[in-house]
Amino acid sequence: MSRYPKGYRKPTDSCNSCLAWGNFSGRHCQTCYMFGRSHETATCAGCRRVQPLKWNYCRLCWCQARLNTQTAAGPLTAEADARARLQAVRHHQLFFVGLHHRNGPAPAPAQRGGRRGPPRKLPPAPAWRPSADWSQLPLFEQIPRDYSRLDPTAVDLTSPWLAWAKHLAHQIAEARGWGRNIRFAVNRGLALVLTEHVEGDVIRHSEIFTPLRARDLPVGHTVTVLEEMGIFLDDKEPSFESWLTERLEGLSPGISTEAERWTRTLRDGGPRSLPRRQGTVWLYLNHVRPALLDWSNRYDHLREVTRDDVLAHTRTLHGHHRRDQLVALRSLFAWAKRAGLIFRNPTSRIKVGQYEYGVLQPLIPAQVDRSVAAATTPAARLILALAAVHAARVAQIGTLMLDDLDIGNRRMTIAGRARPLDDLTLKLLLDWLEHRRSRWPNTANLHLLINNQTATKTGRASNHWISTAMRGQDATLERLRIDRQLEEALTHGRDPLHLAQVFGLDEKTAMRYAASARALLEQAAEQKHQ
Structure with missing residues (x-):
């Protein structure tokens, strides 16, 4: 992360490593930064400075040794020759960033009506898979190859x-x-x-x-x-496996084995159950982990857990914590009963209770203004408009494709539902498309929103990147989306069917917004008559 504030242009400075003078961000020039990432730091044998070293010499000494080769015969070739040139360095000629390596011939002058410099490098010649007339079978199949021992020059x-x-x-x-x-x-x-x-x-x-x-x-x-x-x-370990090992740590062996089988059944599905989403699997195991840790101190298997144990654990919980953990425990013990691991389900006849949703509250203008001020890039401003005007979720914003746009007819398709483009969204959309074209003119990614990581690939941008600009604000993208749907309910009547038609909500969610709008309007009417 840069030590300078956003929008500040760092003045011309000298690199802390090679002392070169030029324009660059941070404390080191780009070459010294990459040099430092691949070499260990110690005391240089030449200039006695503590710097990243290659063969006991820092990059400044290497640059001076290369400069001395201009008056010697040939470049730095073998290791012995390079060490001899490095030991012969007695002074350092400072240079500008990017100029120390320009030891070759001057570029060819530009021809009239032609391009400047050498011709463009030709693409590689067409090639196909080498024919295998015979091949030497490996002697040992399981011995991994050590590519780190290969010499890049060989x-x-x-x-x-x-x-x-x-x-x-x-x-x-x-x-x-x-x-x-x-x-x-x-x-x-x-x-x-x-x-x-x-x-x-x-x-x-x-x-x-x-x-x-x-x-x-x-x-x-x-x-x-x-x-x-x-x-x-691809033999890398999936992230799910490392996460599961970490979550099961601390449980007794019997309970750990049974919890692992239940978790894998949630993820992969079973003979009579469909697979769950990975996020749901994470939540379920995280919810039951506190209870399993407590029972692991006394029991070795789930069949030893009684109804009194479940009730004692749930008495320490309140609100949605009690509801979430009890739902996850009911899933765990119901699976154990079907699998024949327990005789009786200790969570049966323990009521979860109806979850009472609170009244949704609208955002105040100051909160929205701070979020608008935080959106300083074309992508952030477009993301803000999609959430605040069109009530799009973060995942829906990330999956938008260029084919979902119909600028000529001023329409946009979000989650399979066509929506008209207002003047503000159209302007922000055109600004982003112009920035996208100028920043990544050759990208083949068809997603609407791309960044430096996804411009050279075909996948979508992450939810983390999409919500970065609004992170830490009172009016986050999710709060803006909720506020937009609540505003629709307050403005166009408390009709759940209208909300479901406009935003594609299910009936329960639409009824919740309608109930919140009704409560807010009644509260405003009471305050008006007081």
Whole structure:
């Protein structure tokens, strides 16, 4: 995170590492920042400064050694030659950011009516999967390959597998709008992992993730090419497994085993039950965990839990906490009864109770104004309008596609329901589309809202990114959505059918908004007569 406030332009400064003078954000120039991420910090053998080191020398000493090679024979080649040049450094010539490496010939002058500089690099030659006349079978199947031990200078650039990978990478890059930096980094990663690759080898995620990250190479884009080649195996552990292990920690062995079976049945479904959404599974296990931790101190299995134990636990809870935990416990013990793990369901005949919803309250203008002031980017302003004007949920905003827009007829389709575009939303939408076109002109992502991470892919933006601008405000996107639907109920009558037709609400939710509007209008009438 930058140490300067948003909108502040950092003045020209010198890098804290290489002392180069120029315009950059933060304390280090971009090259020193990347150099520091891949090298350990210690005392430099040349200038005696505490800096990230390569072969015991900091980047400033490396730049001076390269500068000295201009008057010597040949560049820095072997390690012994490089160490000799580094030891010979006795002074440092300061430079401007980005100029120390310009040791080659001057760019060709621009031709009349032509482009400036060297010709554009040609795309890789077409290549296909190498033919496998014969292949050496691996001696040991389960021994993982250590890609971190490969020397980047010893990669096999003539490998037919690498030629095929570069051809596929170029096609994917053209289709998805990858920039030059991403293409170069992907080719470097492919050259690293495909060195010594033969027919029958499988590249695993666990083998390449750490080596590629250590060299700041894009793992996801490299994996995309390897998957297209059909030689990649995704063996990383799902996040659900690590989360489940963490949630079951501290339970007695018997209760832990039974709770794990119940959780997996919720996620995957069973002979007489449908699979639940992953968010529902997380909530259910989180709700029953406090009770299971308490019972694990006394019991080894769920069949030892009695009705009195359940009642004693629920007496310590109130409001929606009691209701949520009791619903989850009823699900757990009902599954255990069907599976034959318990004789009687201890939660039977324990009433959950009707949840009484409070009266929805409208937002005050000051809260809305602060949220409007927090929306400073074209994307944030459009997101704010979609929630506050069209009552769109965060997930619905993230799944909007370019095909959902009909600007000519001033219509937009949100969650399968066509809505007219008002003047404000139309203006914000056109501003965002112009910003999107100028910022990512070559993107192949068809989602309406994209960012730096999704512009080179085809997936949607995360809910976290969509709600970032309104996080911490009183009028969040969810509160704005609720306020818009409540305003519709107050303005156009307390008719649940009208609300269900306009916003696509189910009957219970529409009746709740209508009841809140009726209570607010009655309260306002009473205050008027007092």
